[in-house]
Amino acid sequence: MSASTHVAARPGLPARAGQSALPLAAADYWYFFAGFLRRPWKVGAIAPSSARLARAIVRHCHLQKADIVVELGAGTGAITRHILESIGPHTTFITLELDARHVARLRERHPGLKIYRESAENLRALLAQHGRKPVDCVISGLPWGNMNRRTQQRILREILAVLKPGGRFCGFGYVHAGWYPSSRAFHRTLQQHFRRVGISPVVWRNLPPAFVYSCT
Numbered sequence: 001m002s003a004s005t006h007v008a009a010r011p012g013l014p015a016r017a018g019q020s021a022l023p024l025a026a027a028d029y030w031y032f033f034a035g036f037l038r039r040p041w042k043v044g045a046i047a048p049s050s051a052r053l054a055r056a057i058v059r060h061c062h063l064q065k066a067d068i069v070v071e072l073g074a075g076t077g078a079i080t081r082h083i084l085e086s087i088g089p090h091t092t093f094i095t096l097e098l099d100a101r102h103v104a105r106l107r108e109r110h111p112g113l114k115i116y117r118e119s120a121e122n123l124r125a126l127l128a129q130h131g132r133k134p135v136d137c138v139i140s141g142l143p144w145g146n147m148n149r150r151t152q153q154r155i156l157r158e159i160l161a162v163l164k165p166g167g168r169f170c171g172f173g174y175v176h177a178g179w180y181p182s183s184r185a186f187h188r189t190l191q192q193h194f195r196r197v198g199i200s201p202v203v204w205r206n207l208p209p210a211f212v213y214s215c216t
């Protein structure tokens, strides 16, 4: 496992007052698009999530009272910043991202926030290594529609293993990808493993338009 890190309280919030939750800088779009060009299947989108989508996700997660929150596939931090603003003062926030340059960008934006450069496929081992307790909420930015069924299952097993009873799993899907066989398979798997799978109305102000799913 590469770098280790977690954030207690909110040291990951941008240092300068008023800087948090600003619209993404042009550089973020560039970093993200460059990541897409390098590894289109892994990155899975041409642009980071919009603030509108990030807020819709975080709204579903009830983070204020969470002890431990995990974000998977943080990218350049489009959702991360909203998570940081929503968690409580004692919440531990752990974030995983695979792409080295995205990790570098995240660290630049959130100097206090240490990040695991790690695959979600190793979530359980990563948390166990640091003696972590069960997780209240896992927030996914992962491109599930681009994964084969085996990888989907592997990552979902990891998520289910770390979630506390009654814990929540949230993320987003792209509307256009909803008909991909891989997306449909993913949705069926969610329904098998969670009692409730909620789907939000479409968030049109995102590139591409997306919806939020929230599972308990």
Ligand SMILES: C[S@@+](CC[C@H](N)C(=O)[O-])C[C@H]1O[C@@H](n2cnc3c(N)ncnc32)[C@H](O)[C@@H]1O
Residues within 6 Å of the ligand: 042, 043, 044, 045, 047, 048, 049, 072, 073, 074, 075, 076, 077, 078, 079, 096, 097, 098, 099, 102, 118, 119, 120, 121, 140, 141, 142, 143
């Ligand atoms: C669709 S982008 C979303 C990025 C960001 N959360 C957002 O909403 O803008 C997916 C991100 O997941 C990362 N990723 C893909 N597979 C991963 C894996 N197995 N473990 C961790 N991150 C992964 C990619 O590098 C990429 O940054």
